[in-house]
Amino acid sequence: MTWIVRNLWLIPALPALAAGLSALAKRHQRRFSASLAIGAMGLSFLLSLCAFSQVMLAIAHGQASRQVVNFPWFQFGDQWLKLGWMLDPLTAIMLVMVTFVGLLIFIYSTGYMAHDDNFTRFFCFLSLFAAAMLGVVIANSLLLLFMCWELVGLTSYLLIGFWYHKPSAAAAAKKAFITTRIGDLAFLVGMLWLFSQAGTLLFYDQGAGCLEHSALTAMVAHLTSIGMAASTGIALLIFAGAVGKSGQVPLHVWLPDAMEGPTPVSALIHAATMVAAGVFLVARVYPLMAAHSDTASVITATTALQVVTWIGAITAVFAALIAVAQNDIKRILAYSTVSQLGYMMMGLGVGGVAVGMFHLITHAFFKSLLFMGAGSVIHGCQEEQDIRRMGGLSKLMPITFATYAVGMLALCGFPLFFSGFWSKDAILHAAMGWSISRVPFYLGSLGALLTAFYMTRQVYYVFFGTSRLASHNEVAPATHAPHSTSATPHESPSNMTVPLVLLATCAILLGAIGTPAWPWFDSFLSGESPVFAFAGFLEHGILPVMLTSTLIVFLGLALGWWFYGRKPILSADRPDALEQLHPGIFHVLQNKFYVDELYEHTVIRWNSALATFSDWLDRWVWNGVVMSVSNLVLGLSWLARSTDTYLVNTSFDEGCHTVTTSGKLLARLQSGRTQSYLRMVGIAFAALVLVLIWSARS
């Protein structure tokens, strides 16, 4: 066991320490708290790199790629509840991704939040979030994972509601918290069920962990009353937690609203890390998901994985459709995120851990790139978020534009040179070969088309054409950006652009580790040494899928150009090109399929009706009972008082008088002088000793 494995806890502990220290910092100690947070994150990143290289070395030397450290937490009965952390390829890759992206976002935040009053608080929350997320990643126990998971939820709540003086932000924070809580409840139930089945919550514990062979076979064999294997039930419940966190249909509603938080938060939490936690969770418990009564090692589609696939596929298309009709730059990206998360889930369902995780990693880079680019745009345009009011920014903000374009092409899956292409391709290829149904493949392709289309639309709106910002500003003078000297958009400072450039580089380069010719990522996760072979391209079905997806991407880009790029968009108030084509559908899409309204009218109305009913119950039924009892008691007590006053008191007074007289006599003894008491004690003592000795003599 190497040093880094034993001290893996340092990775989350450092940001947690930074959070604790910045919580103590005073409001004006901006530099202190920012450098603390960035320093801690940088150290964590270095440690993560150590951990990563450790895993690489282990694989290269053919050793076991998974190392765990477990320690007892507390005892109940004769059992020890154990917690622990582990280092395996999945953890290592996630650690590097989270710390690297996190570090860049921290740096970016110093620019983005520079004018905010609560700068130190922001960094405190951000560090705490990073700590919790890293805790999720290294946990070797479902319980520890759940604790960090909840901490992630809490910090997400705090960060979304960071500008809590805005009612919309406060509401969004609440919504995010409560919606994910629904999933977490299922997760908790699943966890308890798992504990009752497996007797442990450790993932890997030298054969005794809940994800290891013996426990899995036991759970598969255990059938519940409705004929479902226990493992399937548990897996589905845990998946429900992932659905909540990762914003899958039907619990996706919170994610777009969460864009009320500061943009770095959106980039960190709602693009790169927290939403990916759901995908990561599924990947982590993948053995449970894939547990099958056959002992064969071939991945067969279990019920749980089918559910994952379908939910993912539906989400991918559903969210992409909504994204087409949005006007808020961050909301488009938010729905895009939901859609891409759907892809990841689908990838996990159809292709296994490597496929889904590869897309998670590439997506983390380019989506945080896009969010930070959007943040840069928003920052440059005096907090304007409506893409219809932007335009022509490509010349004013060249670096932002270039990096944004890279991110957009990566997201669309532009062939060969961008990471998104390879990761999405892997998913589509796996979906094509799925044994149950071809429908996810078609849905995925449709999603890819829509992705290319809405991203083109957004880029045309934001960066091309003429600036429509000035006219807007004349109407409403910039009130919320008193620091800016001019109303024209400007490029952001270097501490915002440098992270963008770094991320853009990653978004391009990362594709190289997962091509069919050199499936490094795949073999890294499975703990093998990668082989380089061009023959990988010639494997069954790969080239057709690549060609198809390339065609789809180009079709999407072309459609986008046709609608938005052909003639420049002149006015902010002109209806959208699609809206002109078919207003009805556009409105449905713009209103997000009315899901919020649906929930409003079903779940929330039911809930408030129930609440009203219990209120009524409380007010009239229970209160009535209580009131009648109290009235009864009052009546009784009145009766008792009358008896007392007229019957008892008179005779009692007489008695009292007698007692007082005799009491006065006795009171002479109780003089209140300690010394006279002590005198008594002395006499009694002497007498007692005399009596004792005398009786002993005789």
Place this chain on the structure above:
Amino acid sequence: MTPLSSCLLLSSLLFSVGFAGVLMRRNAILILIGIELMLNAANLNFIAFWRYGSAPEALTGVMFVIFSIGVAAAEAAVGLALIISIYRHRKTTQIDRMNSMRG
């Protein structure tokens, strides 16, 4: 006179002197002094019985005295604080004037 009985005699003498102080003086501080003397007499008894008694290796007597000294220190601190507090109210430390609780 064995050493033990001479120790006990000293202790009982000390106790009686302390007791006399408590009984025969009216000043609260002097009464406290008397109490301290009585406590010390008890401590001496413990030490004497530890020294000359059986099983001295258990150190029970010594331990008891250590704790007794601790308690005595606490008692003295609180007692004197009370005396100061009472003095602030009634401008006296004579114990027979502190009789407002008398029935």
Place this chain on the structure above:
Amino acid sequence: MTALSYNSLHHSSPQAADQIFVIVQHWIVGHAPVGLQPLLAILLSVVAIVGGFGLLFAITTILERKGLGRIQNRYGPNRVGFFGSLQPIADAIKSLTKEDIVPQTADKLVHLLAPILLVLAAFSVYAVLPVGRNMVLVNLDAGVLFFFAIGSVTEVAVFMAGWSSRNKYSLLGAMRAIAQMISYEVPLILSSLTVIMATGSLSTVSIVEKQAGYTGILPHWFIFTPWGFAGFVLFMIAATAESNRSPFDLPEGESEIIAGYYIEYSGFKFALFFLGEYLGMFAISGLAITLFLGGWNAPLPFLTWVPSYLWFFAKLLTLIVAFIWVRGTLPRLRMDQLMNFAWKFMLPMALLNLITAAVWHFMPAGPVRWLVSIVLVVVPYTVLGRNQMHKGHLEKRVYRFAE
């Protein structure tokens, strides 16, 4: 139980120099009748202590006066003897021949007993100070406790002096002195407790022996550990307060209460007070040396041939010079600052230092232990220090009307 354990001594030359006093004492005692030998041994040691430290007292007075003179840009005594070096003798003759004035209303007996008790108590504590190898009067099992117990008797002496003089300044000075001594006795004892925890012994001799040995050229003194260093600093601050020296010399602050509890003393009794104060300072410095600075151990491994008592006195002189320097440098504190400092800084620091020592004891040796211990010392120091600066009114004073 005397230091003159009658064991065979090796008479090789460096050890002979080291043990010369012990050998001489043996030789003298050997001539006495057997029954009187232990008594004579003790008597000889007492004479040596009284003579040696009395001489040190004389040296220190002239050192202090000359040193303060240098610091204050004046000559200091320079009339008697060579550059004033015989000044102590002149002082002694003067104070012995002066009239002894006792106030008419004074409580004569108590007035007389106070300085005697003070000097007695001050000398008694030397019984447990090991001034050299095998050079301790009694090696008590509870030596440190004895030191503190006897040290607390000085409070009684001070009270007796202040109260019996029937002078409001002396009473005020006595009350101040007692309050200060009680307050600083707590951190004093707590900071020496770390050493007792580390050595597991209250015997001064075994504490010194535990500090023998070297790692490389670094001796195993407790001051070379984070808690030991913090403990030493705390101890020395508390010791300065215990011996009523500047900047903690409020009890005798001339400018406020003239001379504190010994206003009404003159002549020989005043000299006794003076002697008592200095002896107290030497004793507590000696305890600091014993606890933290390795006692009579040599600071470097190749210097062990130098006789051990020379090391002890070299360290003692260093500390005395430090005391003089501090006196010449720092201004006097206010009473509230003094108390705040004791209860809000010294006490928590000393308590935390106990924890640090425990952590040091239980952690495996290595750089991590150093790091943790240093953090445990530095962080509370910073926090408490800042807190004191802000709330303890220790910040630089702003004069509103003087400028």
Place this chain on the structure above:
Amino acid sequence: MLFTIFAALTVAGAVAAISLRNLVHSVLSLILAFAGLAAVYLLLGAQFIGFAQILVYVGAVAILIVFTILLTRNDGTFGHSSQASWNLGALIVIAVFGTLAWAIHSSTALHHAPPPQPEATMQQIGTALMVRFALPLEVIGLLLTAALIGAATIALHEKQERP
């Protein structure tokens, strides 16, 4: 021999403490008694207790009493109780001492040869305090803390209420 001297010193100090008219003299005599008792402890081989006695009683309790005396300006009536109750008190004290002395004198359990000096090194006391008596030690610590806070509160109380 030594025992007799120290015992005489102790008793003399105690008697002086309760009979002197001046309170400060009383406390000084009390200190004498405490010191004598500490010497007796040392003679009995209880080194730790002896030094603790000096540290606590002489260094702390006596000083506390002195402080109290100075803080409560006495009105000069250091007098004894009334003659009748004084007589009664003396009688009772003599009775108590008489019975005690008689009990000690007549007890047969005490008449055996003194055992050899038992060991009570600091090491043993420390081990006993930390192992067997750890809980009482903590309780004492708690008690002292409570007493400290309580005493400070009681003594400070009035000062803050005063205008």
